[in-house]
Amino acid sequence: MEHFLEFKNITKIFPGVKALDDVSFGVARGSVHGLVGENGAGKSTLLKILSGAYSPTSGDILIDQEKKVFNNTRDALHAKVAIIYQELNLVPELTVAENLLLGHFPQHSGFLNKHQMFRVAKKQIEELMEEFEPATKVKNLSIGQRQMLEIGKALLHNAEIIAFDEPTSSLSEREVTQLFRIIKNLRDQGKAIIYVSHRMDEIFKICDTVTVFRDGKHIQTFPEMQAVTHNLLVQRMVGREIKDVYGYRPRQKGEKLFEVTQLRGKGVKQDISFDVARGEIVGFFGLVGAGRSELLKVIFGATPLESGQIFVNGQSVSIKNPTAAIRHGICLSPEDRKDEGIIPVRSVSENINISCRRHFLRAGIFLNKSKERENTDHFIAKLAIKTPSRNQLIGNLSGGNQQKTILARWLSEKVAVFLLDEPTRGIDVGAKYEIYQLMYQLAEEGNAVVFVSSDLPEIIGVADRVFVMRDGAITGQLDRKDVSEERLLSMALPQA
Ligand SMILES: Nc1ncnc2c1ncn2[C@@H]1O[C@H](COP(=O)(O)OP(=O)(O)OP(=O)(O)O)[C@@H](O)[C@H]1O
Ligand SMILES: [Mg+2]
Structure with missing residues (x-):
């Protein structure tokens, strides 16, 4: 199968750490591709390379068969790649509107241009956020609302590849449901989605495909979720079997x-x-x-x-x-x-x-x-x-x-x-x-x-x-x- 996004032999070395070791796999359009692995396995590093925040020590990113070199996050956005980070990237002291416009617009774009872009964004984000008020300071938004704002930013740039790095870790049940609905929508519009999470139930709920990393290496990609069980996935992640993660030990109760x-x-x-x-x-x-x-x-x-x-x-x-x-x-x-x-x-x-x-x-x-x-x-x-x-x-x-x-x-x-x-x-x-x-x-x-x-x-x-x-x-x-x-x-x- 032809993949819209292709990681080819990506290696990333930090002083003393090989964060990614010759990683290759592809991501299709119209699918949610899960990415799992232990803490430090290299998931966020790969996404940071995809977003232009880091450059790989070696290896290539191909989008639509074409080799891409991103020197910064702006390059990646221009190539229609957006990452919703583990740590959200908004400026809390600025308003929703200011955050939307921040940094990502051509330097020479005049006020009118910005104004018009903002109108488009507002409409898109209104669909994502129920009580969207452009003048609200971001610090007054809930984590869930902030995330919707990040997604809004991605849509504003017509992102075709959207990667989520542990997006639900601070969301309420309701916000998670809403996020999943939006992700499914984006998938159905033909976007390529990468979804990083430590919550196995989420991976099984939302993903169409899943890739496992361990110690910076690509261990396996399961093209279909039907072919993988919870236990198998955990076993691939940690390299050993964990039968009972809770391992409860009964105790004597004192005073x-x-x-x-x-x-x-x-x-x-x-x-x-x-x-x-x-x-x-x-x-x-x-x-x-x-x-x-x-x-x-x-x-x-x-x-x-x-x-x-x-x-x-x-x-x-x-x-x-x-x-x-x-x-x-x-x-x-x-x-x-x-x-x-x-x-x-x-x-x-x-x-x-x-x-x-x-x-x-x-x-x-x-x-x-x-x-x-x-x-x-x-x-x-x-x-x-x-x-x-x-x-x-x-x-x-x-x-x-x-x-x-x-x-x-x-x-x-x-x-x-x-x-x-x-x-x-x-x-x-x-x-x-x-x-x-x-x-x-x-x-x-x-x-x-x-x-x-x-x-x-x-x-x-x-x-x-x-x-x-x-x-x-x-x-x-x-x-x-x-x-x-x-x-x-x-x-x-x-x-x-
Ligand atoms: N800027 C950096 N400088 C040095 N080492 C780094 C840097 N960024 C990441 N690393 C190292 O690279 C490895 C991979 O980190 P990464 O953040 O990609 O892991 P992860 O899979 O996202 O883990 P988690 O599930 O904990 O978020 C780790 O050993 C980490 O310590
Ligand atoms: Mg991470």
Whole structure:
């Protein structure tokens, strides 16, 4: 079959890292081509080459049989290639309209020309975004709306090849449904779509074809989804079989370690009460926006507590800020680790060892270099963080490996109560397994673990007890032996 887009022997070498190793495959028009692989496998690098952001060390890109050389992203846009990045590329302080016009127009185009182009764009984007207001600042849009804006930008340039890099990682259910509808539309219009995701269910839902990368190499392309099972795909990705990614380990529950009573605060609209025992893992399930992250932030003192009490070891504690929370042995690994945690110009080692304690206390805590190295190497091995060395700048790691690094920071803490918000977001299946094992280990050591997840199978697979939230309130509680997808969803979904 003739492919509209062809990658031919693409290799990309960074200092100390071969990100892509002689990759060749083709993408057809009118199809959604999935691209999967572990964190650091080279997926984003390939898309960045396709977009002109990086140039390949060797190899060619062919579009419609014609060799293309992109020296920058503008070249790629002119060739009708658009990438919707893992990290969206909009300028938050500018308006929707300004972002649309930004950078991509011929320098000499006058005001009128821009005006007319903008009108065309507005019409297209109105079809994508329900409440599209050109004068709105982008920082006031939801992630979903921002994504629609990026897609709008692509359509404005009549893109024929559109690549999505983990587009759903921060979207609500409704936004995902909407995005899938748009992607299917684009496919039916004959565009060539590349879709990168760690969520296998999405790959099976939306893709017509799937390609697997491992360690920068093209492992296999399955031309038809019917020919591939979930297990086979995972096996090709990680190079070994993972029978049960959750690998649940039952534990003895100890005495009550942590409790909140009648707690209210920002985004927590009804009194919340729950407790966690030593050795227990409690999961909070709910749809995006149900108030789970807000609850954790209030407990951690990141947003103000309005009423209610928090107890650690039976003692009432006052938590006015994160410093106080950490002093009382409570630590939060935030949902948006990228915004809230990463220090891009520092090494992997520094990012792991700038502990949340030091981060918040800013006190002169004695640094033990050899301990730090030991801790770093432990987590690099344990979570399979793909990096040429512990001294690599974290900003040079792949998205998922940055996530693992920041998570390692929180897991290095000597605290008693771990609050983990979406701990496996953007993380590949092999590393997910290791993160669950670490959570069991923390619990076995007598800690209390509270985690938030929107991934239903993960909640069911890992939690000893599940709380469900909806609209800032707890709507139900189930023990591990009683959980099922139906029961959790019926408590999480808005009531008719
Ligand atoms: N600018 C850079 N400098 C140095 N190394 C880099 C750079 N960009 C990527 N790499 C390395 O190239 C490899 C591939 O990274 P890439 O971002 O393509 O992975 P990925 O498949 O997108 O992973 P993820 O699922 O985590 O997003 C990784 O080892 C990464 O550390
Ligand atoms: Mg990536």
